[in-house]
Amino acid sequence: MALRGKFGDNPMNDDGLEHNPRISRQALADLHEGAFGWALSLMAYDAQAAEDVMQQAYLALLEGKAQYKGDSSLKTWLYAVIRNMARRYVRGRTLERSRVEQYGAMPIETESALPESDERSTALVRRAIQALPERQRQVLELVIDAELTLAEAATVLSIGIGSARTHYHRAKQTLRAELEQTHAG
Amino acid sequence: MPGSGDDFETDPLLDQQIRQHFAAARASTTVPEFESVMTKAEAADAVAAPGVVMSWLERLLDGFRFQPLWVGAVAATFALAVVLLVSPEPGQDTPNPTNITAYLPVSASTLDGELLASLSRETRWEAPSDRWLAMNMNVDVYGLPELGSSEILKE
Numbered sequence: 001m002a003l004r005g006k007f008g009d010n011p012m013n014d015d016g017l018e019h020n021p022r023i024s025r026q027a028l029a030d031l032h033e034g035a036f037g038w039a040l041s042l043m044a045y046d047a048q049a050a051e052d053v054m055q056q057a058y059l060a061l062l063e064g065k066a067q068y069k070g071d072s073s074l075k076t077w078l079y080a081v082i083r084n085m086a087r088r089y090v091r092g093r094t095l096e097r098s099r100v101e102q103y104g105a106m107p108i109e110t111e112s113a114l115p116e117s118d119e120r121s122t123a124l125v126r127r128a129i130q131a132l133p134e135r136q137r138q139v140l141e142l143v144i145d146a147e148l149t150l151a152e153a154a155t156v157l158s159i160g161i162g163s164a165r166t167h168y169h170r171a172k173q174t175l176r177a178e179l180e181q182t183h184a185g
Numbered sequence: 186m187p188g189s190g191d192d193f194e195t196d197p198l199l200d201q202q203i204r205q206h207f208a209a210a211r212a213s214t215t216v217p218e219f220e221s222v223m224t225k226a227e228a229a230d231a232v233a234a235p236g237v238v239m240s241w242l243e244r245l246l247d248g249f250r251f252q253p254l255w256v257g258a259v260a261a262t263f264a265l266a267v268v269l270l271v272s273p274e275p276g277q278d279t280p281n282p283t284n285i286t287a288y289l290p291v292s293a294s295t296l297d298g299e300l301l302a303s304l305s306r307e308t309r310w311e312a313p314s315d316r317w318l319a320m321n322m323n324v325d326v327y328g329l330p331e332l333g334s335s336e337i338l339k340e
Contacts, residue, residue, distance in 0.1 A: 025223075028219065028223070029219040029220075032216070032219040032222070033216050036216050036217065037207070037211050037216075040210075040211055040214055041207070041210070041211075045210060045211075045214065047214045047215070050214075051217050051222060054217075054222050055222055055225050055226045055229065056226075058222060058223055058226035059226040059229050062226055062227060122202050122205060122206075125199070125202040125203070125206065126202070126205075126206045126209075129203065129206050140203055141207055144200050144203045144204060144207075145203065145204055145207040145208075172196070172199070175199055175202075175203070176196065176199060179198075179199060
């Protein structure tokens with residue numbers, strides 16, 4: 001969040017990339033962890049594929065094939081580049097398509113220190129998130145987990161703001177209904 | 186605050202559970218070092234990068250936001266050009282009545298033979314008028330038996 005707009009205001013950075021002078025190496029390093037998480041999600045939590053996608057994204061930045069002009073925050077722009085690279089990667093390797101679609105059914109094993117009732121509702125919400133349509137899940141992830149605005153999430157996903165808002169509300173409604181059912185039960 | 190500036194309601198408990206879900210999904214994966222990924226990217230070949238096979242068309246269109254739209258537009262233009270260049274001009278595909286034999290499944294000579302045989306079997310000839318003969322026209326043109334004008338007159 002601290003980086004938002006920083007490099008759009010000051011195009012010439014000391015450690016700016018040669019073909020992308022508005023992007024500093026340090027800014028990329030700061031965004032790296034979150035960006036990798038986004039790539040991981042797009043690649044069905046295949047770590048190697050996510051790293052390949054990140055490498056492709058950075059290569060596009062280094063070559064200037066993807067040009068940051070400061071129209072949006074660097075984070076939004078980088079996430080959009082990663083999404084495009086992930087789609088290209090999946091197109092190039094056909095088997096990933098089915099794996100991406102299977103992501104929703106992926107089991108998640110975690111240890112929890114929550115009380116039993118909270119743990120139960122959390123598990124239900126997780127199942128409900130996994131069952132959400134891909135686009136709804138991505139909007140949720142970008143807005144709630146990556147802390148982008150709806151407009152920024154829409155930019156990343158190349159959809160309209162109205163569409164992003166609809167996906168967001170439907171996803172939230174579904175999850176809220178799951179929670180209410182849990183509490184009622 | 187997530188989505189600040191947007192007009193949606195917040196639900197702290199639900200948002201927390203959603204965040205936990207995504208955090209848990211990533212928990213088992215180690216994030217590679219930024220410098221490591223960047224170094225690999227810098228070392229990668231400018232054209233062929235590992236893990237991604239780009240077709241020449243993808244490379245050509247790289248950078249366009251709506252690639253399928255461009256591909257569709259180019260394909261449609263090409264198809265239209267082919268149709269315009271290959272299709273015959275108006276009227277060209279209409280059979281020419283003066284050269285009807287070109288559209289028949291038999292050769293012209295075969296057709297002539299059959300016509301002559303048919304005419305000689307079925308046609309009853311009447312002597313043409315003197316005026317017609319005076320025009321000195323070649324009777325073969327009309328599929329008549331090869332009879333001299335004198336012979337016709339005799340009949």
